[in-house]
Amino acid sequence: MVGGGTDPRHIVFEGIDGSGKMTQSKLLSEALGRAGAHASVYSYPDYKSEYGRIILEDFLYGKRKFLVEELLMLYLADISKDKQRVLGDLAGGNTVIMDRYFLSTVAYQTSGGFDYDSAREVVGQLELPVPNVIFYIDVQPELSFERKNKQKSNNPDKFEKDKLYLNKVRGIYERMMSDKYPEGSRWVKIDGRKGIDEIHQIVVKELGL
Numbered sequence: 001m002v003g004g005g006t007d008p009r010h011i012v013f014e015g016i017d018g019s020g021k022m023t024q025s026k027l028l029s030e031a032l033g034r035a036g037a038h039a040s041v042y043s044y045p046d047y048k049s050e051y052g053r054i055i056l057e058d059f060l061y062g063k064r065k066f067l068v069e070e071l072l073m074l075y076l077a078d079i080s081k082d083k084q085r086v087l088g089d090l091a092g093g094n095t096v097i098m099d100r101y102f103l104s105t106v107a108y109q110t111s112g113g114f115d116y117d118s119a120r121e122v123v124g125q126l127e128l129p130v131p132n133v134i135f136y137i138d139v140q141p142e143l144s145f146e147r148k149n150k151q152k153s154n155n156p157d158k159f160e161k162d163k164l165y166l167n168k169v170r171g172i173y174e175r176m177m178s179d180k181y182p183e184g185s186r187w188v189k190i191d192g193r194k195g196i197d198e199i200h201q202i203v204v205k206e207l208g209l
């Protein structure tokens with residue numbers, strides 16, 4: 001049982017912006033709550049942390065340029081800071097739900113030029129808890145923009161550039177999935193064009209709730 005003391009679960013939602021990760025994390029957490037199980041929800045980047053603040057204010061707002069190596073380390077530091085807390089949650093029988101995890105770091109930083117195998121090697125050294133299930137919600141960049149960033153798509157040049165990058169990110173998600181990375185995780189790919197409730201039902205069924 002999810003959230004049970006004997007079978008704690010660690011569930012991750014992955015996908016590009018606007019795929020519905022936060023929506024599904026919330027719905028799953030609520031469903032678990034109704035079933036009497038406690039879920040801890042983590043969301044990355046964690047904008048409340050020092051690392052998250054640098055990611056948001058300096059990188060995402062474009063205050064300065066970052067090397068891909070810096071980004072890899074920043075995003076991984078943000079995730080690693082919670083390692084003991086996550087392990088504690090799992091050991092205590094809680095379900096852990098994550099909106100993005102190190103799979104995002106590998107997908108985005110590899111797309112930004114970092115070597116795929118090297119990224120996996122760096123992550124491997126951190127010995128982070130390995131999730132049981134990774135729900136990969138796949139959407140095309142067009143839909144991602146439509147849902148999240150309508151104003152940005154007004155700039156066709158920027159959109160074309162981002163589209164190229166996001167399609168690379170999707171390619172790395174596919175690669176990790178076919179590589180069955182990380183060992184011990186089960187990937188479930190979901191067509192993100194489906195409705196919110198339809199996706200939630202797939203999640204619930206996959207988890208045997």
Ligand code: ADP
Pocket residue numbers: 015016017018019020021022023024099147148192193194195196199
């Ligand atoms: P993410 O966390 O992946 O960036 P969100 O969960 O924040 O995505 O969703 C982005 C926007 O898209 C929100 O306005 C949300 O209500 C909407 N949305 C999420 N999933 C779906 C879906 N399956 N169909 C239509 N709209 C969706």
